[in-house]
Amino acid sequence: MTERIGIIGGGIVGIALARALVLRGAGEVTVFEKEQRLATHQTGRNSGVVHAGLYYAPGSLKATLCAAGRVSIREYCVEKGLPYREVGKLVVASDESELGALAEIERRSIANGVPDLVRLEGQAALRDIEPHVAGVAAVHSPHTAAVDYAAITEAMAQDVRAAGGSILLGSEVTAMTLEGAAVRVVTPTSEHTFDRVIACAGLQSDVVAKLVGAGWRVGDPVPHPVLLDVHRHVQGRYGVRFDSFALARYRDGRDGQAFHRDRDMRWLDETVIALLTLGARRPWLLRPRANRYAHELDHHGAVLDLAPGPGDLVVMGGGCQARWEHSVAKVRRPIGERISVQWRWTSGQGRPVQGASYRAPRHYSR
Numbered sequence: 392m393t394e395r396i397g398i399i400g401g402g403i404v405g406i407a408l409a410r411a412l413v414l415r416g417a418g419e420v421t422v423f424e425k426e427q428r429l430a431t432h433q434t435g436r437n438s439g440v441v442h443a444g445l446y447y448a449p450g451s452l453k454a455t456l457c458a459a460g461r462v463s464i465r466e467y468c469v470e471k472g473l474p475y476r477e478v479g480k481l482v483v484a485s486d487e488s489e490l491g492a493l494a495e496i497e498r499r500s501i502a503n504g505v506p507d508l509v510r511l512e513g514q515a516a517l518r519d520i521e522p523h524v525a526g527v528a529a530v531h532s533p534h535t536a537a538v539d540y541a542a543i544t545e546a547m548a549q550d551v552r553a554a555g556g557s558i559l560l561g562s563e564v565t566a567m568t569l570e571g572a573a574v575r576v577v578t579p580t581s582e583h584t585f586d587r588v589i590a591c592a593g594l595q596s597d598v599v600a601k602l603v604g605a606g607w608r609v610g611d612p613v614p615h616p617v618l619l620d621v622h623r624h625v626q627g628r629y630g631v632r633f634d635s636f637a638l639a640r641y642r643d644g645r646d647g648q649a650f651h652r653d654r655d656m657r658w659l660d661e662t663v664i665a666l667l668t669l670g671a672r673r674p675w676l677l678r679p680r681a682n683r684y685a686h687e688l689d690h691h692g693a694v695l696d697l698a699p700g701p702g703d704l705v706v707m708g709g710g711c712q713a714r715w716e717h718s719v720a721k722v723r724r725p726i727g728e729r730i731s732v733q734w735r736w737t738s739g740q741g742r743p744v745q746g747a748s749y750r751a752p753r754h755y756s757r
């Protein structure tokens with residue numbers, strides 16, 4: 392029997408996947424896109440650069456796919472008569488302090504086989520390429536190109552339709568249920584059954600994941616009694632309510648998170664987030680935000696390493712998110728896996744935003 396495949400998301404990833412599947416005869420393919428047009432989210436609002444592979448770690452999957460993708464995007468644009476402009480890219484060291492970082496980009500670019508890369512020294516050499524640039528040195532990647540990713544997506548969508556695939560616009564997937572080995576997909580105006588559903592929902596992937604039960608809310612079946620104990624303990628001790636938790640996995644020292652702050656649906660001053668560490672102890676840094684609250688801090692300028700170990704609970708409240716940023720630092724030495732279990736309040740309008748800007752409550756508006 393022909394496999395029935397549903398794809399959620401009509402950005403470039405969903406449409407490219409649909410195209411690859413129909414051209415290979417993998418089954419009956421249906422794409423659901425909630426907007427009235429394709430590519431209206433990231434795909435149609437990005438910078439339009441075909442990256443040449445300057446930054447990625449040599450040998451990594453990103454570097455390999457970037458090199459292959461550069462070639463296939465060019466071929467596809469030529470075949471379809473779509474714009475492909477090799478405008479080139481200059482990566483500039485604006486002063487001496489950036490020369491080390493530039494040398495590393497040059498090393499990676501060469502290792503990644505970026506074609507015809509040239510090192511330029513001095514302002515005059517840079518201005519031969521770009522008259523408005525200011526800097527002391529640069530690497531020039533002449534084949535970095537600019538394209539119209541929305542047009543590429545539309546062209547690939549035509550390929551999908553021509554090969555018998557369906558693309559349903561204005562069709563938001565609002566529910567999914569398992570029916571034996573099949574998946575029932577529901578939109579406001581239709582229902583469908585598939586053998587396989589693939590989510591390509593871009594930045595709304597978390598919303599789609601929740602449709603199939605990812606995430607947990609109070610009242611759902613409890614994933615583990617220990618987690619519920621911690622949940623109750625922190626709620627009682629700090630007088631807050633949590634309605635969800637998430638897991639963040641750090642596989643080894645190469646996984647980390649830059650300095651940031653989190654917020655839930657409340658003001659940053661009222662946000663309380665609890666983090667339970669499972670697995671390896673590793674640096675977990677706090678530093679004051681360089682803002683107008685800095686003078687209120689005892690540790691102005693300080694960086695604190697809480698280094699939570701297995702079973703340690705970190706509770707961030709009392710205006711912590713308004714005044715402090717935190718990071719899970721990357722480490723060079725061998726280090727085991729760490730899982731951070733995080734309790735939050737996510738109810739209300741919209742969804743929680745990491746590191747979001749926020750309007751100061753009245754009593755801080757001096």
Ligand SMILES: Cc1cc2nc3c(=O)[nH]c(=O)nc-3n(C[C@H](O)[C@H](O)[C@H](O)COP(=O)(O)OP(=O)(O)OC[C@H]3O[C@@H](n4cnc5c(N)ncnc54)[C@H](O)[C@@H]3O)c2cc1C
Nearest residue numbers: 400402403404425432433434437438439440563564592593
């Ligand atoms: C500011 C910015 C600049 C970038 N610049 C570049 C660049 O220069 N070069 C480059 O190569 N990459 C760039 N990127 C990355 C690139 O744009 C993305 O990797 C790529 O567009 C992701 O495509 P996507 O199909 O996964 O996501 P999207 O284009 O976001 O598509 C996801 C689609 O899923 C749909 N959807 C979501 N939920 C549902 C649902 N429940 N039912 C039905 N449909 C749903 C959405 O409406 C959307 O159309 C940039 C990204 C950003 C944000």
